Amino acid sequence: MARTPTTTDVFNAVAEASRRELLDALGSGEATVGELAERLGVSQPTVSKHLGVLRAVDLVLVRVDGRHRWYRLNGPALKPIHDWVRTFERTWNTRLDRLDDLLAELKNQEEEQS
Amino acid sequence: MARTPTTTDVFNAVAEASRRELLDALGSGEATVGELAERLGVSQPTVSKHLGVLRAVDLVLVRVDGRHRWYRLNGPALKPIHDWVRTFERTWNTRLDRLDDLLAELKNQEEEQS
DNA sequence: CCATCATATTCCGATATGGGAATGTGTCAA
DNA sequence: TTGACACATTCCCATATCGGAATATGATGG
Numbered sequence: 200m201a202r203t204p205t206t207t208d209v210f211n212a213v214a215e216a217s218r219r220e221l222l223d224a225l226g227s228g229e230a231t232v233g234e235l236a237e238r239l240g241v242s243q244p245t246v247s248k249h250l251g252v253l254r255a256v257d258l259v260l261v262r263v264d265g266r267h268r269w270y271r272l273n274g275p276a277l278k279p280i281h282d283w284v285r286t287f288e289r290t291w292n293t294r295l296d297r298l299d300d301l302l303a304e305l306k307n308q309e310e311e312q313s
Numbered sequence: 314m315a316r317t318p319t320t321t322d323v324f325n326a327v328a329e330a331s332r333r334e335l336l337d338a339l340g341s342g343e344a345t346v347g348e349l350a351e352r353l354g355v356s357q358p359t360v361s362k363h364l365g366v367l368r369a370v371d372l373v374l375v376r377v378d379g380r381h382r383w384y385r386l387n388g389p390a391l392k393p394i395h396d397w398v399r400t401f402e403r404t405w406n407t408r409l410d411r412l413d414d415l416l417a418e419l420k421n422q423e424e425e426q427s
Numbered sequence: 428c429c430a431t432c433a434t435a436t437t438c439c440g441a442t443a444t445g446g447g448a449a450t451g452t453g454t455c456a457a
Numbered sequence: 458t459t460g461a462c463a464c465a466t467t468c469c470c471a472t473a474t475c476g477g478a479a480t481a482t483g484a485t486g487g
Contacts, residue, residue: 201442202316202474203329214328215317215445219397226401232464245446247465266454266463274404281398283333287340288395290388315472316444329475346434359476361435380433380484 206255209279213258217241218249222258225272232268320369323393327372331355332363336372339386346382 205211213219217239224230224238236246250270253259258276262269319325327333331353338344338352350360364384367373372390376383 200475200477201440202319202444204443205316205445208330210330210333211328214325216322216324217445219324222401233462242447243464244448244466248445251465268464272401272404274401277398277401278405280394281402284391284395284398287336287386287388287391290386291392314445315470316474318473331475347432356477357434358436358478362475365435382434 205252209256209258209276212252212256213277213280215249215252217245218253221246221249221253222272225259225270229262229269229271232270235270319366323370323372323390326366326370327391327394329363329366331359332367335360335363335367336386339373339384343376343383343385346384349384 203211205215213222220239221235224235230238232243232246232250235250236243239246250259254261256276258273259270260273262271317325319329327336334353335349338349344352346357346360346364349364350357353360364373368375370390372387373384374387376385
């Protein structure tokens with residue numbers, strides 16, 4: 200078996216930095232293939248191919264307008280990543296967690312006193 | 314050029330589902346290579362190699378204990394992913410955002426009445 | 428010291444990659 | 458209709474991959 204194809208899921212599609220940059224660029228709104236190629240300083244075929252991958256996992260949507268193609272971000276497709284990473288969020292928020300614990304404890308003490 | 318190596322960064326390391334499962338398994342605490350292999354139903358060399366990748370990007374830490382190796386999650390290493398995805402969070406939270414706005418508005422009205 | 432256990436590493440093969448270069452496809456404007 | 462334009466697709470190749478099988482490494486117990 201080889202490496203999981205890039206079009207397998209959002210995780211694989213987003214692994215490539217160039218594709219993340221494409222999504223970042225689309226964060227500010229619709230854009231054309233040519234615009235993206237120029238902004239990111241890469242060739243047009245390269246952009247087209249990356250967009251193809253992003254399209255395959257539904258991370259971008261296209262609107263055809265004459266000989267132009269307006270690509271736009273489909274943010275919700277990123278939710279699976281967000282949800283997965285979120286389950287580990289506490290591991291770097293330990294201080295806040297402890298603060299939560301502290302507050303809970305204080306609250307308990309208050310309730311016991313009343 | 315070929316595909317970005319899996320050890321390039323956390324995004325690439327986490328693209329493989331098996332490695333995500335390893336991290337999930339380590340979410341409940343330290344574990345041995347053998348334990349992980351049994352839990353996930355994969356061979357020992359496979360686990361070792363995946364852990365090698367995760368180690369390379371600092372997603373797991375090891376504690377040597379005799380002939381055992383206790384691996385544990387290093388959650389904060391996931392923060393780059395969290396931060397990146399978070400910049401797109403509003404794109405799927407529009408409804409909740411509106412709810413927030415609504416609540417804020419209600420709160421304002423209450424304050425104006427008092 | 429030796430056999431065994433727990434991991435790591437190496438070798439293998441089938442498969443996919445990303446980028447460059449070239450080419451295909453479809454649309455517009457004159 | 459034709460040429461130019463905007464994209465998509467194909468072909469190419471150097472490079473990694475994952476998993477299985479085999480093997481190396483290293484610690485432990487007797």
